[in-house]
Amino acid sequence: MYYFRMLLRWANMFLGRSQFHQEQSVGFFLENDEHFGYPSNLIDKTNWNGYVDQNGIIKNRLTSGDLIYFPIAIAQKALGHYDKFIRDGLEDDKCDVINYADFLIELMTDKGLVSNWHLQNRPVLNNYSAMAQGQVISVLCRAFILTSNEGYLFSATLASQCLLSESDLKLLVTIDSFSLLSEMPNDEGNIILNGCFFSLWGLIDLNRVNPSKSLTDKVEYYIFSLKKSIEKFDLGYWSLYDLNGALASPFYHRLHINQLKAMSFITGDSYFLNVADKWSKYEKNRFYYFKALSIKIIQKLKSKRYNEFI
Secondary structure, eight states: OHHHHHHHHHHHHHTTOOSSOOOOOBOTTTTOTTTTOOSBOOGGGGOOOSEEOTTSOEEEEBTTSOEEOOHHHHHHHHHHHHHHHHHHOOHHHHHHHHHHHHHHHHHBOTTSOBOOOTTSOOSOSSSOOHHHHHHHHHHHHHHHHHHOOHHHHHHHHHHHGGGSSOOTTOSEEEETTEEEEOSSOOSSOOOBHHHHHHHHHHHHHHHHHSOOHHHHHHHHHHHHHHHHHGGGGBOSSSBBSBTTSOBOOHHHHHHHHHHHHHHHHHHOOHHHHHHHHHHHHHHHOHHHHHHHHHHHHHHHHHSOOOOOBO
16 A cells, blocks of 8 residues: 555646646746845745645645645645745735744744654654745744735744754764755765755745844855755765655656756856756756656655655
8 A cells, every 4th residue: 555655646747737846937026126036936836736624724644544734735825825925916825924924833842843844654753844944934934924914024033043053963063174054864974955945945934034144144054055065965866865866756857957047046046046057957858857767766666665745
């Protein structure tokens, strides 16, 4: 049954029907500072076909059959509604952003941490995630923009604290003297590339709505660290999903390209755009594409089971 569900998940991903692997281009409104658009286009995330609780909050089903609140999915849907509100001006989308922001605050501990990996049997040290923290921060910043409610800004600042210094949580790690944010905390120094971008965007958002010298310095150093570490994810024909050697699937390779393009726009640094262009050429090379796809399929079949979403 596990393998059937895993194959079903992969089929949905390749057919473009997966809730978790919808194409994410560069954010539609990123170029307009007035709109505060999100760097990644998550509008399609608002088309939710799964379970929704009585308060309108989405829940994810695992291969075990369990239904859980998954903060990353909730935050991404909220960010999609925000950009959709910018595009269409519908009050329902604004209300969804605020509803999800309020719920995410309810999930926080008194230290601003949001539990993320519960029940999934992931190879992690704890249930926290820099990516979840970053995307929650991004949602709360936008809820603050929509309402001017200082409570959202307070909660966003609280959620950022675990990303600003190294701790036993391992959400921030040093690799070759560079500081990188970790989506899945571990003792191996493994970093997931897409999660590093999403984590960092949360801090960039917070520094835009509530700038400070200390946060600006942190953000600038994290951007520099990511820039200096990008080459570790470049195989010369495809990108790596993480530093443990897992290749990116075609979906994640395209996501990396769009994240690099967005980061180039945010920072004004052409380095990120140049890498995006190089990785785009990898994708267009059919030999590289099928080589990477073949290796990825083999890796996936050999990988350790965990309680995946379906």
